[in-house]
Amino acid sequence: MAGYNLEAIEAAPLKEDVDIVIPTIRSLDFLEQWRPFLKHYHLIIVQDGDPSINIRVPEGYDYELYNRNDINRILGPRANCISYKDGGCRCFGFMVSKKKYIYTIDDDCFVAKDPSGKEINVIAQHIKNLETPSTPHYFNTLYDPFRDGTDFVRGYPFSLREGVTTAISHGLWLNIPDYDAPTQLVKPRERNIRYVDAVMTIPKGVLYPMCGMNLAFNRELIGPAMYFGLMGEGQPISRYDDMWAGWAAKVVCDHLGFGVKTGLPYVWHSKASNPFVNLKKEHKGLHWQEDMVPFFQNLRLSKESDTAAKCYMELSNMTKEKLTEVDPYFEKLADAMVAWIEAWEELNPPVDGKDVKAK
Ligand SMILES: O=c1ccn([C@@H]2O[C@H](COP(=O)(O)OP(=O)(O)O[C@H]3O[C@@H](CO)[C@H](O)[C@H]3O)[C@@H](O)[C@H]2O)c(=O)[nH]1
Numbered sequence: 001m002a003g004y005n006l007e008a009i010e011a012a013p014l015k016e017d018v019d020i021v022i023p024t025i026r027s028l029d030f031l032e033q034w035r036p037f038l039k040h041y042h043l044i045i046v047q048d049g050d051p052s053i054n055i056r057v058p059e060g061y062d063y064e065l066y067n068r069n070d071i072n073r074i075l076g077p078r079a080n081c082i083s084y085k086d087g088g089c090r091c092f093g094f095m096v097s098k099k100k101y102i103y104t105i106d107d108d109c110f111v112a113k114d115p116s117g118k119e120i121n122v123i124a125q126h127i128k129n130l131e132t133p134s135t136p137h138y139f140n141t142l143y144d145p146f147r148d149g150t151d152f153v154r155g156y157p158f159s160l161r162e163g164v165t166t167a168i169s170h171g172l173w174l175n176i177p178d179y180d181a182p183t184q185l186v187k188p189r190e191r192n193i194r195y196v197d198a199v200m201t202i203p204k205g206v207l208y209p210m211c212g213m214n215l216a217f218n219r220e221l222i223g224p225a226m227y228f229g230l231m232g233e234g235q236p237i238s239r240y241d242d243m244w245a246g247w248a249a250k251v252v253c254d255h256l257g258f259g260v261k262t263g264l265p266y267v268w269h270s271k272a273s274n275p276f277v278n279l280k281k282e283h284k285g286l287h288w289q290e291d292m293v294p295f296f297q298n299l300r301l302s303k304e305s306d307t308a309a310k311c312y313m314e315l316s317n318m319t320k321e322k323l324t325e326v327d328p329y330f331e332k333l334a335d336a337m338v339a340w341i342e343a344w345e346e347l348n349p350p351v352d353g354k355d356v357k358a359k
């Protein structure tokens with residue numbers, strides 16, 4: 001696609017502009033294998049669970065590490081908005097970063113190979129996805145027209161070919177797919193071995209189940225809407241952290257005129273979490289998603305909400321108003337959403353008194 005120097009994006013991995021956020025309750029040994037691709041980047045590690053455990057960060061990495069004591073110290077009374085004993089604690093890392101882009105990855109994901117056997121540079125592909133426009137208003141049947149060797153197909157209106165700024169790049173997984181507990185239970189041996197060489201824009205008005213395992217986004221544009229909710233210990237729900245963030249961030253992107261892509265790059269997801277444990281953690285979410293998804297599908301944000309933070313405050317009011325009838329938990333979640341935005345704004349004061357506004 002003319003006008004975008006994809007070679008240059010590949011050669012320059014934007015190391016000054018990207019932070020890598022890793023939530024972990026296990027070990028960081030997986031970083032040994034990632035060294036060729038991740039060693040140039042700054043890591044923000046969010047250690048979940050017992051803060052007295054010392055976790056080892058493999059040699060040579062530049063990193064910040066936060067445990068629960070650090071989160072409590074930095075956020076004070078607002079620390080309650082960060083989940084405990086749930087991968088959703090990763091969003092604390094989004095808040096303390098100062099970079100334009102975030103790449104977040106789970107600690108059981110490894111370097112995947114493309115069908116030619118070449119190791120996949122996840123950051124290079126996510127940056128390509130993010131630095132080229134999305135096309136949410138009309139579907140291109142040859143997928144992302146901004147990739148090398150393809151373009152807009154016949155019948156694609158020229159007025160729409162400029163596209164919109166991309167805010168989210170959702171990458172996929174080989175080996176262990178991101179299934180819910182019931183699907184894991186009935187297909188314990190299923191593995192994803194299908195490498196689909198495609199990136200596509202998720203159309204405007206369409207929601208999707210966003211997985212936090214291999215995800216990149218522009219935190220300047222959409223960071224405040226990437227709240228992974230209030231889940232885990234002390235809450236009636238877990239493992240819907242990324243789902244909540246994905247639904248909210250998509251409606252905010254649609255409202256502000258930003259795009260969301262899904263597809264490449266792949267990671268190799270190594271570990272199947274225990275489906276029985278997952279069922280216990282997820283069962284309320286399995287019921288509530290039948291209400292949460294229509295809630296996000298039907299809501300309309302106001303014209304006055306012209307930044308991600310303002311949209312998110314409006315979403316918090318709507319959550320309280322509409323979802324509390326599903327369960328009183330949603331009132332707590334709505335309050336946590338407000339605390340999240342207040343904490344975000346304290347740690348990320350608007351530059352020159354201004355937030356990033358919609359186009
Ligand atoms: O209490 C916890 C549990 C986990 N983590 C860290 O979060 C990620 C993902 O955890 P895990 O690999 O156990 O979960 P999966 O089922 O394979 O992954 C999917 O579930 C999602 C919902 O939480 C998650 O985003 C998906 O990728 C690992 O890094 C764990 O160490 C944690 O911090 N606290």
Ligand SMILES: [Mn+2]
Binds near residue numbers: 106108269273
């Ligand atoms: Mn996993």
